Amino acid sequence: MTLPPTPGQTIGPFFGFALPYARDSALVPPTAPGAIRLHGHVYDGAGDPVPDALVELWQAGQDGVVPQEPGSLHRDGYTFTGWGRAATDRAGHYGFSTVAPGATRDGEAPYLAVTVFARGLLDRLFTRAYLPGDDGALAADPLLASMPPERRHTLVARPDNHGFVFDVRLQGEGETVFLHHERH
C-alpha cells in the first residue's frame, strides 16, 4: 500500500508567535566546551535578506552518533538532542550554538542537515552545511562530487572567529544547492 503524500504549504508570515521557543537555537549552551556558532543570512533572489525565514538544524554529535534523546523543546542545557531551530531576525540573520558533528560513518565528510522555511517559499527546502577542514573528506563526498564544481561551495560553511558562517541564497547568483531525497 502506498498512500499519496500530504502536500506542503508555506510557513507563512505569522509563525513567529508559535514555532520559536526558549533556547531553540542552543543545541548546546554557547559556553559549553566545544561549542561553536553556526550562523548566516538567508537571502532572496534580489540579494535582500529574508526576515521571515525559519532555519532548522539536525546533526550528529561530536562522536558521530545520531542522537535519539528527547528534550529539544525542554532544553535542560545538558542533553544533546542534535536538533534546533532559529528564526531569522529583521536583518535576515540566524544563528545556532552547537558542536561540530563527527562523521556518522568512516570516511564521511561530516555535515549538518539544514531545513529552510519562509514566507513566500511554498514548501520546505533541504540542504547541507559541510564544515571545512578535511579537504580529503570533502573531495570524496559523493554528494559534493555529484554537483557542478562551481556550486559546491554553496554547501560548505566558512570559518569565522566563533565557528562557521553558512549563508542560504534562495535564488539567483550563488544560489544554494537544495536537495531532493530519492525514494528507495
Added chain:
Amino acid sequence: MTDTVASSDAAPPTQAQITAEISAIGREGAGSGEPGQQPRLDYPPYRSSLLRHPTQGLHQVDPEGIDLWAPVFGDRDVDPLEADLTVQHRGEPIGERAVVTGRVLDGDGRPVRHQLVEIWQANAGGRYIHQRDQHPAAIDPNFTGVGRCLTDADGWYSFTTIKPGPYPWRNHRNAWRPAHIHFSLFGRELTQRLITQMYFPGDPLFELDPIYQAITDPAARDRLVARYDHDVTQPEWATGYRWDIVLAGGHRTPTEGNGA
C-alpha cells in the same frame, strides 16, 4: 506609474487577474500529464514566491547518515494541556469550538508514533497574535492560537481549538485566505519533515487562493481539506473535524526505538 507592465510599483492586481493566472497554470499542468502533487515553488500568482524560489532544479541525493533519522520528542517536551487551545487563558475564547483530530501515517500506512505535532492559527475573527498582523479584527484575550501534542502509539493527534476565520492579505487587491490551521510535522526521518496548512470543507475561497492553488493537482490539494466528522463532534461542546496526514519518503522501519 502609468505603464501597464506588472511591477512592484504598479497598482496591485485584481482577483480577476490572479484567478486568470491560476487558471492558465492549471490548464498547463493538466496538459502536461504531470499535475503537481506538491506545491510549485515557482508560482507567480503567489507574489511573494517570485524572489524566494530556487531557479536551479533540486539536486537528487540518496538519503544517508543523519537524513535517515529524525529528532525524538517526549513527555518532557510537551505538556498535554498544550493540545487544548481553549484553556490557555482565564476565560473561554470566542468562536466555534472544534476538535481537530486524525492520524499521522507514513507512505506505507504505518502510524508515526510519539512524534511532535505543532499548530498555529488565527482566531475566530481571522486575527493572528502577531505584531505584523495589521488586520483590524479583534484580538481575543482568551485565545493565542498555538498548540502542540505528541502522536499516540497509533499515530493519532487531537487538538481542541476555535475554528479560525478567513483573513485578508496583500497579495492582490481584496485577497482573502481561506480559513486554515498551520501544521508542523516530523516523521521518522528528516526527509519527512512537513509544514503545511489544513483547511475546512466547502470554503468558497479555495478557488481564489494562490497558496492553496499552488498545488496544481486537484486531488492532491484536496488532501489538505479536513472533513466534518459527526463522530468526532461532541454533544453540546464542539464540532469535529478529521484530517489524516501522510508523510511520504520514509525508508526506515518503524520498529526501532519503540518496540513496535
